[in-house]
Amino acid sequence: MPAVGTAVDVDSRMRLVIRDVEEVVTLEELRSLLEVGGGRGYLGFEPSGLFHIGWLVWAYKFRELVEAGFRMTLLAATWHAWINDKLGGDMELIRAAARHVVDVLDALGLEGRFQVVYAEDLVDSAEYWGTLLRVAKHTSMARVRRALTIMGRRAEESESDFSKFVYPLMQVTDIFELDLDLALGGIDQRKAHMLARDVAEKIGRRKVVAVHTPLLPSLQGISRMDIAALPKDELMAEIKMSKSKPESAIFVTDSDEEIRAKVMRAYCPPRDVEGNPVLGIAKHIIFRGSEVEFVVERPSKYGGPVTYWRYEDLERDYVDGRVHPMDLKASVAEYLVKKVVGPIRSYAARPEREELLRKIRDAVTR
RNA sequence: CCCGCCGUAGCUCAGCGGCAGAGCGCCCGGCUGUAGUGUGGGGGCCGAGACCGGGUGGUCGGGGGUUCAAAUCCCCCCGGCGGGACCA
Secondary structure, three states, X not given: OOOOXXXXXXXXXXXHHHOOOOEEEOHHHHHHHHHOOOEEEEEEEOOOOOOEHHHHHHHHHHHHHHHOOEEEEEEEOHHHHHHOOHHHHOHXXXXXXXXXXXXXXXXXXXXXXXXXXXXXXXXXOHHHHHHHHHHHHOOOHHHHHHHOOOOOOOOOHHHOOOHXXXXXXXXXXXXXXXXXXXXXXXXXXXXXXXXXXXXXXXXXXXXXXXXXXXXXXXXXXXXXXXXOOOOOXXXXXXXXXXXXXXXXXXXXXXXXXXXXXXXXXXXXXXXXXXXXXXXXXXXXXXXXXXXXXXXXXXXXXXXXXXXXXXXXXXXXXXXXXXXXXXXHHHHHHHHHHHHHHHHHHHHHOOHHHHHHHHHHHHHHHO
């Protein structure tokens, strides 16, 4: 049972929650929740394939919210994934991918400490659709369009099917139907969360506190790790994706050798912090805004090994050129292998999951 | 969450320190005597719309402040809308 009460306790839990977070809307509201011991929180994710380390950023925060006293729900957004044509629109595969994500959270020590809800169950009530209509009634078309995450470059309005426009309304409805106090997500979920806050005021529902985690840059240095599926030319898109996606992300099921190879191949310009995926991993996966022992193995002719406890120190040395991309990559890869992916893989990719993972992998690569 | 625009008659809006307005609507009347209704034919009755005249219209979103004077200027709040919000 989480201890409730003292101001000191609230402060430390506050620090835990806002650590290495991109943004909290609002800090005052978050504090109020912590003062009463937490509340109900959630994270919704689209089961779209294997778990990549970019998702660890929110997964760690999910765990910290549990530790801070929140009763967390993981929403497997199966219908949402279906709308975005993930996994070829195969609902069974989408469910399998969701199961895999639950495994990863369990591997992080969260087994039995959070609730899992499938979108299919949530949607299976008349009340859900009543709420969705109420949400829709208070949302203009322009506002929905603005909340759309898809439709980046090529996918213009004319080639979107209408389900894509229902998507943001569902995200908002999910929040209301789960009766939440807090919504967790990457900063890319900001639009949906803000829509939920706006609409909440209009229809007299609770306004969720929004906690947004940073996003990891793609290993290739362009865009983000989670490449959005293109509804454009399906076949071409699938082929392009299958070739590019495995290279742009590290999956928790990757072997040690795959991890090392991917990190070594990653975009990592010397002295450059901007959009640097390797530094990004160091910042948001390894250090995460706190003190961590991180050893950069460096050939003695360049100064020998250095130990960093704070990300800022590592970044400073990298910018100054004292840490070479080669050194950084090798060290980050080793850390990922031993401390991050290794433990997760041994649980989430255990033998009895082999069949499940193979199906998901095949579907993405197809 | 941030920025901006807008809240004035039932509706759409103008007015932006000096009597609260226009168009549309609504009500009354006039004019027309038509469409329609009704018939075997004729006649009569009822008669919309258009047009003309008259009338009906208001916590100027709410609260506070400045001023001799506030719809008008300032502050706060409420409501609506649009845009922004990692990256593109």
